[in-house]
Each structure stands twice: as structure tokens, then as C-alpha cells.
Amino acid sequence: MKDKAFLRKQVLEHLRLYSDLGVRWMRAPEPRRKSAPRKPESQRSAAPPVAMADTRPAAAKIAVNASMFDVVPSSDESLDAIRKELGDCRRCKLAPTRTNIVFGAGNPHADLMFVGEAPGADEDEQGLPFVGRAGQLLTKIIESTGMRRDDVYICNILKCRPPGNRNPETDEIASCEQFLFRQIAAVKPKIICALGAFGAQTLLRTTQPIGRLRGQLIDYRGAKLVATFHPAYLLRNPIEKRKVWEDMQIVRNYLLSIQAANSTK
Ligand code: URA
16 A cells, blocks of 8 residues: 555645646545445446536537538548658748747547647747647646546647747648648547637637637537637636636546446447
């Protein structure tokens, strides 16, 4: 058995994570009851669907035109093949000012995929997504779904840094997004988390503000999509961390519901 000091440290680290994400209280666990004898597998009914934490009033829900995204792109293309085709990309005006192309990183068969906006200075320098301050917060956000950073796949709408971290422009998105859609088709995630307005609006083909898109499970290209605030926005507006935590519970519950359904098959 692990010693008390080790467990105490683990619990403290866990609580610190929730605190960083803006969680201010937790319900104490119910005292354990003596459980009824377990039914044999053959007599058990399928697990009930796990409740989704939708914190917004029903009237505020967005009717995203899901039919646009019903097509499940079937692809045998690997991420390596897509990266190879991207090459030393010169398709848009960002090429001359970038240092490195930031293609994406993580588990190529991830159930959960994060899509951000565009590389910043740290990412441009290292050629990896979300490695700066916003990236450190993203790691905590990922951990609040019960996953580790290595379990998920992370990429951006744009693969090159816009100078001075300005917003992506329409022509840049237009030349880059085919690579993102092919990455999604190659990874085949069960759920995509769009980080920030650009990620969410580009994927969902909408101009709705992120504050209205977040907080719901949306059908998307044969998978699900949850939009939430960008970690860089959270660094400036820490009060919104609570909402991101709630969005991550939607992601977590969806992944758990799939696991539960698979385990009863
Ligand atoms: N912001 C993003 O949207 N993507 C990154 O990779 C880093 C910061």
C-alpha cells in the first residue's frame, strides 16, 4: 500500500488542479452503503447514459446546422503523409515570417482532439503546439478530463504563426484548413474540443460568439464537438475558468459514456 505522505501529496495536487480551474467547492462523498449483491453480467441492463453537465438555460442553446457536418470523412491517410504533403508550405503569406511549421502533436489515435487557433512565439520557435503559458494551462485542462497530455492530439487551425500574434485572416484559414480537416479524418477522434472563437467558428462554420457556442455537445463529422474558451483568454480572465471546467465535464462524461457502452457489449 502506498504510504500516507504520498497519498496526501497526490490529493493535494489534485485539489490544486481543481482550484486552478476555478472550482471553489466540492460535495463530500456519500458514506458508503453496503452494496446489494452484484447481478451476473447476463442479467445486467446497459449502463444508463451519463448525465451531461449543460449549465446554460435551454433557450440559450445554439442550433448549429449539424447536417453540414454529417459526412464522416473516411480516410486511410496517415498524419505522416499529411505532414509530408504540407512540406515546407508556402501556400499563404505567413510563410516568410514563421520560424517553424507547427503541425500538431500527441496520440495519432486519440479519442480526444484539441484544436486551437494558431501558434504563438514559443510554438513558432519549438515547432510544437501549446508549449507556452497557455499551453501549461491547457495541460491542466486536459487533466481535468481524466486524461494525460500524451493521450490526446493537439493542433491548430493555422500551422504558422501570424506576425505579432494577430488574428488569423480569412485567406490564411482558407489555405490551411484542408490540412486540419485531413488531420481530423486521420486521427478519428470521438470528441473534438475547439479552443476559443477562431477554433470553434472555423470548425462549425458559424459566426456565433464562443460564449454561446460553449456548454453543449454538438454533432460533428461523425464525432462530437465541445467548444470552450481559449486558455490564453483564461489567463486574462481567470473568472471564466469555472465554465471551462464545466465544459470539460461534458467531454469527460461523454468519453465515460462511450467506455461504459463498450464495456457492456
Ligand atoms: N495558442 C494557440 O491557439 N495555439 C497554440 O499552439 C499556442 C497558443
